[in-house]
Amino acid sequence: MEGSRRSFLKLAGVCALGLGVKPAVNAFSADAPAVGPFSLNPGALIGKQWAMVVDMKKCWEKGKEGCKDCLLACHKVHNVPEIGNIKEEIKWIWTEHYENAFPGQESHFMPEFMHGKPFVVLCNHCTNPPCVRVCPTKATFKRPDGITQMDFHRCIGCRYCMAACPFGARSFNFKEPRPFVKDIDPTFPTRERGVVEKCNFCEERLAVGQLPACVTSCKVGALTFGDAENPKSEVRKLLAANFTIRRKAETGTQPNVYYIV
């Protein structure tokens, strides 16, 4: 073949143009998450950073004394065992007193209405989660929608994440949990001995278009769930209208559960 320098340069130019156009084509391609035959459920809730606002005032003022609806609902749908021993207890959502939930922010002269009152606490699904950083198997990871998710299949039970989490949001299965689950919900797995577990922000319910179980179970609407990155979401409206605090914000983990006190 008698190729001239001119035709070679033409061809090279066309090739370079093609490479230059590729990113632009990528940008216009559909951004619905799908890989081969796998795709998102059609009715799934989609967000960029799921967050929760807990209105403790509503909980205390309107809720009944000792109401545990959110705790029971969560532990029911996720087959969380009730071990009955505080050293081995498993908890996804639980209550703490103010001085334990917000250490360093307490004062000698707390208002009377807060004395001995329960604060609803759960995994904060931090924007900068230390549990994800320390996990040696990537069993804990950050989803694109901001949920700090656990892959129980990968957990080797090293408990680094429990040491790393400043909120005590993770529990270890010291014994086989299944005998301690009263009525097993057949739609959700249990865990096995030797894995860590925690709140998953009801990732399995979001996938079918439902709000988290704790949110829907609260009769007084003290829990609000939404996308913190969406300025029109319920969560953002509450955050704009109220002064809120977060647990141990000074640790820099950027918790995504906010409290109205």
Added chain:
Amino acid sequence: MKMYNADKIIPGLIIFVAVLTLPFWYNLGKAATPPQPKIDTPVIQQMSEKTCILPKTEMRAGHMQMLNDWRTQVVRNGLRDYTAPDGKHYNMSLQNDCMKCHSNKVQFCDQCHNYMAVTPYCWTCHVEPKENK
């Protein structure tokens, strides 16, 4: 060449070989019955077209890879919808989808797994269907 203690060694060797091969003699002519997984569950009986997600042969050979892929897609990527080659949509869930049809774990899963001497540990966490045992 003279062999010392041949009267003890040779019978000893014969007994040793006999004992070593005893399992073969014991099971001679007795082939283990190959498993016949049953699919006569109420849900499958009511299907007009009794088809699984993929053709039977593919499911039989590759269900473990499929379950592994599904696990990755659901847990790691949050994608829960599977479009089968025939265009049908499936919710990728062992407990909520596979076992809805194959609600006879003992007859369907365990038979082959026992025959092949494999012990998948799905059911230490995933809840197996209630069966009439």
